[in-house]
Amino acid sequence: MIQSQFHDVRDAGSSPAGSAPKPIVVTTDDELLDDVLRLAAAAGAAVEVVPDPGAARARWAPAPMVVVGEDQADALAFLAPGRRPAVYLIGSDSNDPTVWRRAVAIGAEHVVFLPDDEAWLADRLADAAEGRGNDALVVGVIGGRGGAGASVLATALAVTASRRELSAMLVDLDPIGGGIDLVLGAEDTTGLRWPDLADSRGRLSARALQAELPGRHGLAVLSWDRGDLLAVSPESAHVVLAAASRACDLVTLDLPRRLDPAAEEAVAACTAVLLVVPAEVRAVAAASRVAATLTTMTGDVRVVCRGPAPNGLRGTDVAAALGLPLAVQMGPERRMSEQLDRGEAPGLDPRGPLAHAATELVEQFLSERQVSAA
CATH class of the missing domain: 3.40.50.2300 (Response regulator)
Structure with missing residues (x-):
């Protein structure tokens, strides 16, 4: 035997x-x-x-x-x-x-x-x-146009979840975005990056993944390094995201606007995708193309409208123009660029509009999960 x-x-x-x-x-x-x-x-x-x-x-x-x-x-x-x-x-x-x-x-x-x-x-x-019987909430965040603030919101969601004592992981699917570890202020923290996991096959231990990733503010982050690797296979993305989902309560994904095969695999794994759209007419026009792609891949795409709105465009107007539900309207976050340059993670200040929006979104997702489980 x-x-x-x-x-x-x-x-x-x-x-x-x-x-x-x-x-x-x-x-x-x-x-x-x-x-x-x-x-x-x-x-x-x-x-x-x-x-x-x-x-x-x-x-x-x-x-x-x-x-x-x-x-x-x-x-x-x-x-x-x-x-x-x-x-x-x-x-x-x-x-x-x-x-x-x-x-x-x-x-x-x-x-x-x-x-x-x-x-x-x-x-x-x-x-x-x-020791885990449930899959995580997996929330993708994507910009309706360049510079919309998707990486900032994805990070703020993970920080907010961690502040609520949820196990959270932040995953960067944008290989040319500069590395979301910079947004979190964890670029000097040792741990695995995508190049270390690019050949993942079969099944990856959830515990090992969570333990070996860099961490800050109580959450784990999987980012790209500043090397030459610009893509991972859909199979590797599937293996890593499956382990992340088993390891955590909430996984937030920073998605690229041009979805490569690995990002498409990630979108398919999402509970919901948040489309971040500045309250500008040109941003809405750009976001319409992103929305058209997303809605063929997942059934739950929601708009996050970000201010300021120089022409008085409201979040409901933006969502209606895109034919999508409005998740939240968010006011402008002052001095965000300076905070990022200092390595301060978005969403740490609970009084700011970003933290308020992230809290509202996390509460929405948790409430929906409880209703679906009832």
């Missing part, structure tokens, strides 16, 4: 005192157990092997995940341990109708058939090991 990082409770009455609950594997099938332990080892997940259904029932509720072999499904169903998420039944034959009846009887969310579903099961074990 493959040896792995697991706790076997064949002869034990309980888990070690004070230890965090682990995913449990309920089976007496040694061949099946070898397969699951191999996948758990690859995923970096410690599991408990619980061959006895009675012992499994005692661990059923607190376990982050339950994997049940078909050999123990009937006995577990008889004990009726209660409905819960993240229960997976490993079946032997997808054409056998009794497999599906057993899955219903134990409340399984998914029936796994090995080896076809090995990658899927390994991902679920890795999720359990990382």
Whole structure:
């Protein structure tokens, strides 16, 4: 049998005192157990092997995940341990109708058939090991024209989320934008940049990503360096953003106005995209082209109208002209250029218009997430 990082409770009455609950594997099938332990080892997940259904029932509720072999499904169903998420039944034959009846009887969310579903099961074990069951809010920010202030707003959203004690990450998808670490004032902070992650494939550890990125003001930032790399592949962007989403409560993306394939992948991962448009007629005209592209890629694009408005153009007028909902109208932030030159992150002053707008946006997104989860 493959040896792995697991706790076997064949002869034990309980888990070690004070230890965090682990995913449990309920089976007496040694061949099946070898397969699951191999996948758990690859995923970096410690599991408990619980061959006895009675012992499994005692661990059923607190376990982050339950994997049940078909050999123990009937006995577990008889004990009726209660409905819960993240229960997976490993079946032997997808054409056998009794497999599906057993899955219903134990409340399984998914029936796994090995080896076809090995990658899927390994991902679920890795999720359990990382201790996160929910994906982050992923908010993209893009300028309607050059210099609209998208990078500033993206940074302010992340700073605001961190101030609210949310786990936040700021991700720069604009390779020619100069580096959003400069906007945050973290350019001298050591840590990974995009060139270090450009070859990412498969699955990236959320914990490792968050730990290795530069950080400031309580949030992590993934930026470009000042080197020659000007693009990453869509696959690498997908891998990195998936890890970021598992690691945090809120991920804000600074998107380029010209979307390359990696940025298109990022837009597809967004909960919503904010289009920052200065209250100017020419800015609205430029933003209309950006909006036309975005709305073919995602169903939730909202306008952030930024003042001043020299001709009295209102946020509602800007949004109506673009055919998009208005998220917030933001007044001008005085002395922003001087603050950025001093390395002061946008949104730190809670009294400024930028911080007020960022707070309103974060509250909007959190309120919508609560409603959708209800």
